[in-house]
Amino acid sequence: FSKMGQINSESVALNDIKNLQAQKIMLSEVAKSGQITLSELMTQRMLAENKVDNPKYVPKDVQVLLNEQKNFSDMRALGRKYVEDFRMQLKSYEIDASSHNEEMKKALNKNIEFYLLEQPRQISIMEKMIEDNLKKHDNNGGTSLEAQIKFYQLEQPRQISVTEKGIQESLNANFVLLERLKKYNIFGQGQINYAINRILWIPYVTAYDWLGFFHERLSGEYLSGRTSGLIAFITGRPSFPMESLVFNYQFGGLALTTAAANANFLVDAFVNFGWIGVMVYAGFFAVITLIVVKQGNPAMQACYYYFALQASMGGLSGVLFSNGMILLICMAFFMRPKLGLVMH
Numbered sequence: 001f002s003k004m005g006q007i008n009s010e011s012v013a014l015n016d017i018k019n020l021q022a023q024k025i026m027l028s029e030v031a032k033s034g035q036i037t038l039s040e041l042m043t044q045r046m047l048a049e050n051k052v053d054n055p056k057y058v059p060k061d062v063q064v065l066l067n068e069q070k071n072f073s074d075m076r077a078l079g080r081k082y083v084e085d086f087r088m089q090l091k092s093y094e095i096d097a098s099s100h101n102e103e104m105k106k107a108l109n110k111n112i113e114f115y116l117l118e119q120p121r122q123i124s125i126m127e128k129m130i131e132d133n134l135k136k137h138d139n140n141g142g143t144s145l146e147a148q149i150k151f152y153q154l155e156q157p158r159q160i161s162v163t164e165k166g167i168q169e170s171l172n173a174n175f176v177l178l179e180r181l182k183k184y185n186i187f188g189q190g191q192i193n194y195a196i197n198r199i200l201w202i203p204y205v206t207a208y209d210w211l212g213f214f215h216e217r218l219s220g221e222y223l224s225g226r227t228s229g230l231i232a233f234i235t236g237r238p239s240f241p242m243e244s245l246v247f248n249y250q251f252g253g254l255a256l257t258t259a260a261a262n263a264n265f266l267v268d269a270f271v272n273f274g275w276i277g278v279m280v281y282a283g284f285f286a287v288i289t290l291i292v293v294k295q296g297n298p299a300m301q302a303c304y305y306y307f308a309l310q311a312s313m314g315g316l317s318g319v320l321f322s323n324g325m326i327l328l329i330c331m332a333f334f335m336r337p338k339l340g341l342v343m344h
Contacts, residue, residue: 011189013174013181020171024164031160038152045149069130072123079115086112180251203264203313210242210263213249214271223272228317242271265316281316288329303328 086108184205187197214220223240225231232239243260250261269281292304307325320326 013178017171017174017178020167020174023167024171027160027164027167031157034152034156034160038149041149041152045146069127072127072130076120076123079119083112083115086115177251184250206246206261207263207267209250209261210246210267210271213242213246217245217249218271222274225272225317227268227272227315228321230321231317242268262314264313265311265319268315268317285311285316288325291329300328300331 090105090108090112184202185194185197186201187193223242224237225235226237226240227242229239243262246263247259247261265281265285266278269277273280289304289308292301295301304325307319307328311319311325
């Protein structure tokens with residue numbers, strides 16, 4: 001139970017609520033953006049149907065292709081300019097027939113050959129690819145446009161609706177958790193307050209909830225020792241997971257699957273055997289306490305007080321058999337400290 005108090009504290013729940021509310025705002029912005037995009041797509045479809053040529057509504061991928069097409073046209077013009085410049089340089093070198101000038105003339109002729117033949121060939125290949133892509137876009141543009149409109153009209157709102165529903169459910173769960181945490185954590189946050197809350201408040205309120213579960217869910221039907229795995233095994237009946245069921249009763253769907261709400265041994269006795277069980281358990285516990293005191297064994301007494309604290313927060317049978325309290329009592333009869341050591 002203390003783990004539940006630390007993991008799902010009010011500060012954590014409040015932080016979760018803050019994050020969920022931020023997600024709702026973000027979804028709202030996504031929805032607005034989708035509506036704007038849908039409006040633009042609808043306008044684009046209307047312009048296409050009416051054969052209106054407006055560059056503002058040219059799709060981005062088409063605009064990229066058109067820009068590349070223009071770039072290649074500019075490259076052709078620049079190549080022709082380079083050829084003219086190179087030819088002018090050749091004329092100046094033809095006057096001087098030195099070896100150095102001959103090398104420069106060869107280089108210039110190579111450049112001229114590249115810009116007259118190779119570059120136009122490469123540009124033609126790229127321009128053909130762009131033309132093919134533009135034709136494909138013209139053929140599929142209507143279908144693509146309709147698919148986008150359908151998405152923003154139907155699919156995106158559906159996805160947003162599903163996500164919003166999940167966020168709202170999480171918000172509601174956190175609001176419920178906050179309310180329930182106020183009931184089970186009355187001393188506030190912080191490790192010291194958690195410890196005080198666990199010692200002073202949780203045993204009382206958990207015992208109260210055990211009785212509430214017993215009357216509401218079990219209709220007051222006694223369990224006859226089934227909350228103890230050992231007693232259930234001896235009697236040949238299935239054990240009853242009272243601790244985990246009560247925890248689920250306290251927190252509902254917010255409960256951790258591995259969490260448990262332990263009540264003190266008197267409440268455990270009552271839901272199993274009624275008032276007779278309370279008297280028997282209390283008498284048995286009193287006898288054990290008397291034995292411990294009469295033994296005069298300080299080591300045993302120190303250990304016993306720890307077990308007594310456990311019994312006040314859980315079932316007696318579990319403390320006796322699972323946690324080793326019965327073993328401690330048996331050992332105490334055979335292991336006595338020396339009198340001088342006790343007096344010292």
